[in-house]
Amino acid sequence: MSDPIQQAGGNVGWLTASDGARLRYATFRHEGAHGCFLVLPGFTEFIEKYLEVVEELAARGHDCVVLDWRGQGKSDPRLADRHKGHVLDFGHFQQDARQLLDEVALPLAAGRPLYGLGHSMGGHNLLRLLHDRGGDFRRAVAVAPMIDIWSGFLPPAISRAIACAMVHITPDSYVPNTGPYDPAKKRFEGNPLTGDRARFERTKQLILDDPDLALGGPTWRWLDSAFDSMSLLRRPSYAAEITTPVLIASAGRDRIVRSAAQHELARHMPACRILDFPEAEHEILLERDAIRLEFWRAFDAFMTEDKG
Numbered sequence: 001m002s003d004p005i006q007q008a009g010g011n012v013g014w015l016t017a018s019d020g021a022r023l024r025y026a027t028f029r030h031e032g033a034h035g036c037f038l039v040l041p042g043f044t045e046f047i048e049k050y051l052e053v054v055e056e057l058a059a060r061g062h063d064c065v066v067l068d069w070r071g072q073g074k075s076d077p078r079l080a081d082r083h084k085g086h087v088l089d090f091g092h093f094q095q096d097a098r099q100l101l102d103e104v105a106l107p108l109a110a111g112r113p114l115y116g117l118g119h120s121m122g123g124h125n126l127l128r129l130l131h132d133r134g135g136d137f138r139r140a141v142a143v144a145p146m147i148d149i150w151s152g153f154l155p156p157a158i159s160r161a162i163a164c165a166m167v168h169i170t171p172d173s174y175v176p177n178t179g180p181y182d183p184a185k186k187r188f189e190g191n192p193l194t195g196d197r198a199r200f201e202r203t204k205q206l207i208l209d210d211p212d213l214a215l216g217g218p219t220w221r222w223l224d225s226a227f228d229s230m231s232l233l234r235r236p237s238y239a240a241e242i243t244t245p246v247l248i249a250s251a252g253r254d255r256i257v258r259s260a261a262q263h264e265l266a267r268h269m270p271a272c273r274i275l276d277f278p279e280a281e282h283e284i285l286l287e288r289d290a291i292r293l294e295f296w297r298a299f300d301a302f303m304t305e306d307k308g
Contacts, residue, residue, distance in 0.1 A: 047068055
């Protein structure tokens with residue numbers, strides 16, 4: 001079986017985290033690149049899903065490094081059930097991101113500007129990384145970042161209280177209405193991720209070709225820790241300390257994270273611009289061509305400001 005990363009000109013590497021977890025990443029180098037992007041995927045995502053994005057960034061003159069978060073893609077799972085989206089604490093994601101920054105991204109940039117791009121959970125973790133290490137980045141783009149999440153019909157405060165209680169009872173259990181990855185249930189019709197059938201099916205096929213990439217729903221521990229991290233990020237005083245220029249792309253039809261929370265956060269970030277994509281579902285980067293064209297135009301305009 002051919003390796004999609006190698007076919008795209010990438011090279012796979014591994015980090016060993018302080019707790020022994022092995023983390024997969026891939027670097028993509030291009031002749032004459034004048035910048036470098038640290039790309040942080042969202043929950044359930046993996047490096048192979050971002051090869052189209054890597055190609056588009058390469059066309060704009062950038063090398064890339066892309067991470068498989070712990071418990072996702074080919075990075076070490078934390079539980080025997082590989083399909084459980086689990087982390088002991090979101091702080092581990094931050095530690096992993098800082099290690100990737102120091103050991104891979106900054107050396108890859110080698111004196112050239114370093115930029116960040118993160119989607120959903122990756123956008124959340126990128127914003128927290130910018131809070132702590134903003135001086136290492138020239139600019140950053142957060143696509144549908146996870147500032148708050150949709151939790152069905154329950155008010156956010158009730159969902160938060162339930163997660164706080166359940167993490168003390170059965171922390172490693174799946175959150176209700178989730179479970180192991182089941183390709184038979186992954187249908188384009190009615191999906192909350194993208195309106196582009198071809199890109200939806202491409203992601204599904206990547207998992208069918210390599211089942212190790214599959215990830216199901218989150219555990220109570222993951223959800224409870226996510227709520228804690230989102231509460232921290234939403235603090236006005238915390239957001240005000242993120243001074244790196246940031247573009248937030250907000251999906252108007254998002255049914256995964258709350259777009260309103262992104263707007264509220266942007267109000268408190270001193271160098272943030274937020275743009276709405278009214279027809280987009282959650283995965284703006286994998287949306288229909290018309291929406292993606294709109295996104296990349298906004299991206300280019302934002303990046304051009306760096307040269308001005």
